[in-house]
Amino acid sequence: MYRLAQETKDDWWEVEALYDLCFAPGREALSSYRLRDGVDPIAxxxxxxxxxxxxxxxxxxxxxxxxxxxQALLLGPIAVHPTRQGEGLGGALISDSLKLAQKLGWTRALLVGDAPYYSKFGFNVTTDIKMPPPTNPSRVLALEIKRGAWRGIQGQVEHF
Known part of the structure; x- marks a missing residue:
């Protein structure tokens, strides 16, 4: 059994260590991190x-x-400790956080990831939304938290 809770400032370095473990320290070189530079995550x-x-x-x-x-949400990173993978924890984090995002009034989300995994949460490949290069376009996925939220929206994802 796991307890899901809002990340606190005291969790920051422990979470960063988990991300380094799961993605390697070079993860911050990815282009999606340029969208996070100088911006706080949504608490x-x-x-x-x-x-x-x-x-x-x-x-x-x-x-x-x-x-x-x-406005949109950029999901990520999401990580589950290697010894805990396969238990549905990643899915619970995604599902619970997206339900909360809807309650908070967010209408659209996107991420860079594997379509086969994220499609079960409603994310689909989009060719209308462009992440900073060198992102593989087939890994740019969008979700309408509110029906029709991405309709007619296209272009480059930018810093908030």
């Missing part, structure tokens, strides 16, 4: 998952971005 949506012994098992963060004049 209400950045969550941790801890086990009964209070050991960090997973984490997810969201960042504000925009496409033209339209």
């Amino acid at each position: 209400e949506l950045s969550m941790t998952a801890r086990d009964a012994d209070d050991i960090l098992a997973g984490a997810i963060r969201y960042w504000p971005v925009r496409v033209g004049t339209h």
Whole structure:
């Protein structure tokens, strides 16, 4: 059993260590990190998952971005400790945080990731939204938290 909670400032370095473990320290060289430079993650949506012994098992963060004049959520990174993978924890973090995002009034989200995994949460490949290069366009995925939220929106994802 895991306890999902909002990430606190005291969690920051432990979460960063989990991300380094799961993605390697070079993860910050990825182009999606340029959208995060100098911007705080959205506190209400950045969550941790801890086990009964209070050991960090997973984490997810969201960042504000925009496409033209339209706000969106950038999901990621999300990580589950290698010893805890396959237990559904990543899915719980995604599902719970997206439900909360909807309650908070967010209407659209995007990420860079594997379509086969994220499609079960409603994300689809989009050719209308462009992430900073050198992002592979087939890995840019969008989700309408509110039906029709991406309709007619296209262009470059930019810093908020």
